[in-house]
Amino acid sequence: MGAQTLAVLVGAVLMSALARHFKLSSPLLLVIAGLAVGLIPGMPTITLEPDVVLFVLLPPLLWSAGLESSYVDLRRNKRTIGMLAVGLPLVTTFAVGVVAYRLVPDLTLAAALTLGAIVAPPDAVSATAIGRRLGLPRRMMTLLGGESLLNDATALTAYKVALAATIGAATSWSSAASTFALAVVVGIIIGVVMGVLIVFVRTRLQDPLAETAIGLVAPFLIYLLGEELHGSGVLAVVSAALVVGQRATRAGYATRLQDDAVWRALQLLLESFAFLLIGLQLPRVVSELAGISATTLVVASVGVLATVILVRIVWVFLLSYLPRLSRREREDAPGPAQVFIVAWAGMRGVVSLAAAFAVPLTTLTGDELPGRPQLVFLTFVVVIGTLLLHGLTLPWLVRVLGVQRDDIHTDAVRAAAAQSRAAAAAAKRLDELLAKQRESGGLSEVQERAAEVLRRWNTSRGDAAWEQLGRDPDEIGESPAAAFRRLRLEMLAAERSALIKEREEERIDDEALRDLLHGLDLEEATLNRD
The missing domain is CATH 1.10.287 (Helix Hairpins)
Incomplete structure (x- = not known):
């Protein structure tokens, strides 16, 4: 299993590198490749372990996204982001739950609501990854990024409540509401406290290598701490990342350079692994459907996928225009094209699949959990369907509707x-x-x-x-500044070549060469800054 996982990881990184080189959408390419590999007869099944996703993949991806987010922009759009990250997942949970309950005879209402919570949150990386490549306007990226940072907390909390009812653990609406409130409050408090503590420790270390190492382990520790204390690990990681990211401007230049390089590489690695892993789940999902009516599966798949898409479109349009009927809403209404692009950018991802696979096989009484194979299959349909449908059509829609950065x-x-x-x-x-x-x-x-x-x-x-x-x-x-930059870069290249020659002729050793090249690299980074 370890060799298979390593092979997937290496293959994901190589394919992502090719996609970047040819300016293709790496999430879509990786998912399609995973589906194709999964269809090859005799290929070993790569199992997606829920704990690996929730405790290994999710925390660093959330942390990286939080570090890049603007606290100022999130606060400026807090009402809209709140309705997208809290209101929309809850509405989607109930809408999908009702539709699935009607279309899949084996699902209880609690199990159907569990499915709704599983497919409710758009993926934390797919929409923003595609949006960055398409050059969407800044406010749209802020909304999509803020939503993806926070909606996992809402959906996973609703998932825990619905799953408890599904397997037979007693629960009520009042206890569900208190569980949700407790998870939010505890998660935010833990995140803020840990964020402040990390900033305090890193500031006094003044050691870039140690500071980056602390940043690497921080999301895993914070997520685990949040979950163990009955809070939202997602909110804890996001809150801490926002605090650390806001204070990053006060850190030393070496720490910022190193953090940026490390997290960009790690983000590429984890995102690539996650998307390829999604496609590779096809054999496992299909193997659990023996004896289930194909007609029921087709009808349920179309119904659930359509519900997920339509609920988001209706919610986003209502959210964009209904409040502006009030005289207190002074902000200009966005154009229908921009609203539709936000509504269409609702790709689901690996967190939804992990939550589906984490649904137990039996209830607390030991009986087989009814409808579990259908639940997992429908989750897979929604994830693959939204990734391919939205991902393949978004670039075309952006061009046709003319939604580009105007700022x-x-x-x-x-x-x-x-x-x-x-x-x-x-x-x-x-x-x-x-x-x-x-x-x-x-x-x-x-x-x-x-x-x-x-x-x-x-x-x-x-x-x-x-x-x-x-x-x-x-x-x-060529401006004076451009001429200066061009000439200085040529001088730096000559210096670098001369220093390497000094090492090759054994007048300096490797350690001295690395120190000297580091200074040149910093200057070149300054000249080549975006």
């Missing part, structure tokens, strides 16, 4: 103005330091030359954003 120029102007003010602050600080130096003993010729070089460099950086703003490079030619 790029505004963002560029703000960034250029911010860079100009930052350069002015740097110049002011340089003048203050030089003035103090003159008062204390005067400036040497070397210091004067250094100050002049710094002034030119600072001016070049301050002007760079304005020089390129809103104009194509072919139109304006």
Whole structure:
């Protein structure tokens, strides 16, 4: 089993790398590849273990998404995100539960509601991954990202309540509500406390390697702690990640560079593994359907999948336009095209499959759980159906409806103005330091030359954003800042080649070479920053 898992992991990373190289959608390519491999006769079955997904894959993916999220943007859109992340999963749970109860004779109402909770949350990575590739507007990405960060907590809590009723554990509406409230409050408190504690420890370490290591283990510990204390592990991880991400600007440059590189690589690894794993579950799902009517499965599949899609569309449109009928709603209504794209970006993912596979085979009395094979199969249909249907049509819809970022120029102007003010602050600080130096003993010729070089460099950086703003490079030619950057990059390449030659001729050792190259790498990273 270990060799099979390793093979899946290696294959997922290689396929994801190919997808990135050819500018394809890696989630869709990986899912389709998994389905194709699963259909090959004689291929060993790769089993998706629920605990692996919930305790190994989910926490770091949530943590990475939380670090990249903007607390300011989430707070600005808190009402809409709340209705998407809390209201929509609950409505979907009940709607799917009613439809499944009517269409699948073997499902009890509690089991049908369990299915509804399983398929309620859109995937935490698929929508945002595809949205980033399509260049969706910032507010749409904020809504999709904020929803995917929080909806797992809602759906998994509803899942626990419905599953308890399904297997025979006594529960009531009042206890369900209190369970949900407790999970939310405890999860947020644990997340905030742990986030503050992590920031406190990392700030005082001043050791980039140790700080990154702490960041790597933090999501697993926080998720486990949240679940053990009867809170929401999802909310605990997300809350802590938002706290740490908000304070990341105060960390050292080396920590930020290292964290960014590590988490980008880990995110690619885990996302690739998760999507390929989804497709590979086909043999296991089909093997459990022996003796079940094909007509019932087809009708139920169409009904449940259609319900999942239609409920989201109706909810998003109502959420977008109904509140604006009130005079207190001053915000301009979004265009129907943007609303539809948000409504259509409801791909389900590996968390739903993990929750379905985690449903026990028997009730507390030892009897076989009725309708479990249908429940797992319908979950698989919804996951694959939404991933392929939405994923394949979203790029086309974005082009046809013309939903593209219209705030790029505004963002560029703000960034250029911010860079100009930052350069002015740097110049002011340089003048203050030089003035103090003159008062204390005067400036040497070397210091004067250094100050002049710094002034030119600072001016070049301050002007760079304005020089390129809103104009194509072919139109304006090579700007002074671009010329400086091009020439300095060529100089760095020459320095790097010379240092490597020094090592090859054994005038310096490998450790010295790595230290020297690190300095060049940092400067090149500064010159090549986006």
